[in-house]
Amino acid sequence: MGSIPQALWKAQIPLHITHPSHPNTPLITSLPRFSYLALLVPRCSAFFRTPISAFHHEDLLLRNLPLGLLVDLYQPSLPWRLTVSDGDSWDIGDTFLNCVKEADFVRYGNAKRIMSLSKSDTSTLWNAVQDNDYPSFQKVNAQLLNAPAALRHVPLRLYIPSSPPKSSSPSPPASSPQPPAPAAAATQEPSTGAFRVLQTLVPPTVPGTRNTPQTIGQALRANLPALFPSSRDPVLANVVLHGSPVPFAAPLEDLMREAAYPDGWLCLTVVLL
Structure with missing residues (x-):
């Protein structure tokens, strides 16, 4: 039986991609959960015979995030139907x-x-x-x-939808170049208004203790108490990672080591109950 990271790396998201000038000629493909839509730009440009660099879910321009995280955020039915167009490019x-x-x-x-x-x-x-x-x-x-230095904090980002996804179908199994401010949480509000990102410094152990591992539930209650009044069970909201609800008892450090995205970030999507 393979490890959790191996299973996550093997996971694929099926895609159905169209261009406004070729609505009846879709590109049918799949992409690993840990990959990026931008890696499909050359193939899409060749397939549709026109330069493309932007991907849209319905009328929403998709951000430059791992594909699996986008699926957790928008919960599309599969295959995910996307449209492409020309737009700003990035490295x-x-x-x-x-x-x-x-x-x-x-x-x-x-x-x-x-x-x-x-x-x-x-x-x-x-x-x-x-x-x-x-x-x-x-x-x-x-x-x-596995550095010799002690782990200070877990790279954690919480993605909080400002409005529920239009699709209610269940999903299958970010970035700033500067270090975050060491004092308080950083909240980013995207121009689309689809979600906001809460990024704060979360230690791997419970504050005030030496070696007691901090759980997901404890971190959620500490940083979003209005949504997570209990550190043991989801009451008003839950969090999803790689298409599955995360047990509140899961230790943060273990989850970081087993299920973080390849860029090192543990990205949890908040889902209202």
Whole structure:
């Protein structure tokens, strides 16, 4: 039986992609949960014979996030029907590595581990995501997670919808280049108004204790008490990770090591009950 990370890397999202000029000629494909839609730009441009760089879910321009996280956010029926168009382009590789550096900073208070990697190892991280190559990724990522320094905080982002997804079908199994402010939570409000992102410094152990692991439920209650009045059970809202509800008793550090996205971030989507 494979490990949780191996299963997550193997997971695929089926896609049905159309262009306004070719509404009856869809590109039918699938993409790994840990991949990015931007990696389909060359293929889509060749298929539709026109430059494209933007992906839309219904009328919503999708942000530059891992595909699995987008699925958790919008809960589409599958295959996910997307449309493409021309728009602003970006370097997804640079965006990914900036997220990796930020996650490293959050974990240890500095980015020494990622900055000390060889150029080859740094390239391997992004190449592994492009190639969906978990063994190659894990060899380098283990150096980042198993540092001699003590883990200070868990890189955690909570995605809170400002309105419920239009599709109610269940889903199948972010990025700033600068380190976060060390004092308080950072809240980002996207221009679309579809969701906001809560990012704060969350220690792996319960504050005031030495070695008591902090659970997801405790972190949720501490940072979003209005939505999570209980640290043991979902009352008003739940959180979803990789298409599944997360047990409130799950230790944060264990979840980070087993189920974080390749950029190092543990991304939980809040779902109102």
